[in-house]
Amino acid sequence: MPLALLALAISAFAIGTTEFVIMGLLPDVASDMEVSIPQAGWLVSGYALGVVIGAPLLTAIAARVPRRTLLIGLMCLFVVGNLLCALAPNFWFLAVARVVAALPHGAFFGAGAVVATELAAPHLRARAVSVMFAGLTIANVVGVPGATLLGQRFGWRVTMGVVVLIGVVAVAAIVALVPHLPRRSDVGLRHELASFRSGGLWLVLATVILGCGGLFACYSYIAPMMTEVAGFAPGSMTLVLALFGIGMTLGNALGGWIADRALRPSIVLSFGLLALTLLAFSLTARAQWSAAATVVLIGAFAFAASPGLQTLVMEKAHRAPALASAANQAAFNLANALGAYLGGLVISAGYGYLSPNLVGGGLAGLGALLAALIWFADSRRGGTGRPGAASRSKVLARSDGAEHPADEPTAARG
Numbered sequence: 001m002p003l004a005l006l007a008l009a010i011s012a013f014a015i016g017t018t019e020f021v022i023m024g025l026l027p028d029v030a031s032d033m034e035v036s037i038p039q040a041g042w043l044v045s046g047y048a049l050g051v052v053i054g055a056p057l058l059t060a061i062a063a064r065v066p067r068r069t070l071l072i073g074l075m076c077l078f079v080v081g082n083l084l085c086a087l088a089p090n091f092w093f094l095a096v097a098r099v100v101a102a103l104p105h106g107a108f109f110g111a112g113a114v115v116a117t118e119l120a121a122p123h124l125r126a127r128a129v130s131v132m133f134a135g136l137t138i139a140n141v142v143g144v145p146g147a148t149l150l151g152q153r154f155g156w157r158v159t160m161g162v163v164v165l166i167g168v169v170a171v172a173a174i175v176a177l178v179p180h181l182p183r184r185s186d187v188g189l190r191h192e193l194a195s196f197r198s199g200g201l202w203l204v205l206a207t208v209i210l211g212c213g214g215l216f217a218c219y220s221y222i223a224p225m226m227t228e229v230a231g232f233a234p235g236s237m238t239l240v241l242a243l244f245g246i247g248m249t250l251g252n253a254l255g256g257w258i259a260d261r262a263l264r265p266s267i268v269l270s271f272g273l274l275a276l277t278l279l280a281f282s283l284t285a286r287a288q289w290s291a292a293a294t295v296v297l298i299g300a301f302a303f304a305a306s307p308g309l310q311t312l313v314m315e316k317a318h319r320a321p322a323l324a325s326a327a328n329q330a331a332f333n334l335a336n337a338l339g340a341y342l343g344g345l346v347i348s349a350g351y352g353y354l355s356p357n358l359v360g361g362g363l364a365g366l367g368a369l370l371a372a373l374i375w376f377a378d379s380r381r382g383g384t385g386r387p388g389a390a391s392r393s394k395v396l397a398r399s400d401g402a403e404h405p406a407d408e409p410t411a412a413r414g
Contacts, residue, residue, distance in 0.1 A: 012135030055106025110326030130256025140245030211367020216339030247299025255304030
């Protein structure tokens, strides 16, 4: 694998840390800013809003900017946003700064995924994407728990300052390790938007929203499930979240390996197993050992789908995948909002803290069905779902930036 992927992974680590660490520091932020914890929770929603807005907007604006330059600019904006967070004089300034910090999130992962596939060998493209996302998953194993403990001891502003330093390291890594890539002359906003004429692309994005929504229906309420039902002490939640992060990391690595061999089946299998595991969590959450084991499995099956989904999105938007790839990140955050909302509804209706698992299982099951529909439809059009077929096509941007119309399979028109 190219060393440049390390720079993408470091950047993903920084982004993942700043996104999730705020959840563990909400009480500290609320106390320091003299607001209620529910009001401090707007910092979580504001970040998701920033991703949804920034992913398509920044990608569209920078459609003709060389990939390396775009990655550097996005990480610089990330650094500025987190620096504003660390220096925020009041809550509303902090809320706006969180949105600014979130703006480059989706666009970075979108452009980064395209760069990863351009740098990797054709048969290793999904694994190259998984290397970048490994930074995000490792952030949940090391970055988030460590930054949370740091913030609880020395203050949340110190945590934001550390995130700024990691962001600076990420910028330096991109400058040093990511090569200048040829800019395709045919790429522009018109070509990027043309990708969204594909019904297959919209079907993949719907799969992301439903399948990943199943994860967030459960994960959004993991703390009360583990403390009120499984019997974990509140202080043990750092360990529980680390277990989830371990599952994410293992699933992401395994998912990239499988997706390079059977792209569409890997997504169906991942969401199918996630649905079954979430349904089983309603039973296994009643004992600490089984609850902890299930948390690892939930993280693994949910993120085993990530490399395949990102690769499939770029396949469906084969002529200009950057905007569609960024839209995939926006869809992931919409899944976060949908899952959390529906999970909260059943709790508010009096069905208990385990009821979101049933909602999550249903959503993940729908995601598996949509993924199976995509597999069937592409097979009918002549696609095999094998990465070998994709790699010989124009599905993903070639590293030389060239177009090869004769290579394009019917399935790529998705």
